Amino acid sequence: MSDRISLTIPSHTRYTGVAALVLGGIGSRFDLSYERMDDLQLAVLSVLESGGDGEFVVEVDAAAERVSVTLGPLATSSGSDESLARVLHPLVDSFESVQRDGREWLELLLLR
Numbered sequence: 001m002s003d004r005i006s007l008t009i010p011s012h013t014r015y016t017g018v019a020a021l022v023l024g025g026i027g028s029r030f031d032l033s034y035e036r037m038d039d040l041q042l043a044v045l046s047v048l049e050s051g052g053d054g055e056f057v058v059e060v061d062a063a064a065e066r067v068s069v070t071l072g073p074l075a076t077s078s079g080s081d082e083s084l085a086r087v088l089h090p091l092v093d094s095f096e097s098v099q100r101d102g103r104e105w106l107e108l109l110l111l112r
Contacts (some may be wrong), residue, residue, distance in 0.1 A: 003029070008055050010099030016048045019058045021071070026062045032112065040110050043091040047071045047106050050078040053093035065112055067107065070098075080104075 007022055020041045027037035034061040048056055048071065059070040078084065080097050088095050094109045 001002035002061055003098040004009075004058045005062075005101070006077075007060075008057045009058065011054055011056050015052070016045055019048065019056075020042055022058070022060065026067060029069065030062055030064070030112070032067070032093075036110060040069065040108070041110055043088050043095075044069055045069065046067055046084060046087045046091075047074070047078075050074060050081060052082050065108045067112070069108045070105055071108070072100065073107060076104060078104060078106075081110075 003026070005026070007019060007024060008054040009018055014079050023041050023044060024037060026032075027040070032040075044058065048058075049055060053073075053075070057070075061070075085095075088108070092108045093111045096107050098107055
């Protein structure tokens, strides 16, 4: 069984903390360790800071064995930025850039 949450927030920095709060709630519900939850929150905040226009959508799909977070739409080439990749590699188990409706999104995966 998995839980799916979709959150749409303005791309302004002052709203990104809402995404961290939602992830904290998911982590608590699925008994993620503090360290794993902190890593996931930092990864999501790093992606959100990488850029985008208007609104961000944060989709969380959480199950017993994994938490998947899809973020977007991002500014062009943000998901394939090498400096962002260096930040994300130690924080999540995997990530990949995907295209949706001609826009770039980033999928993060955290295994339990």
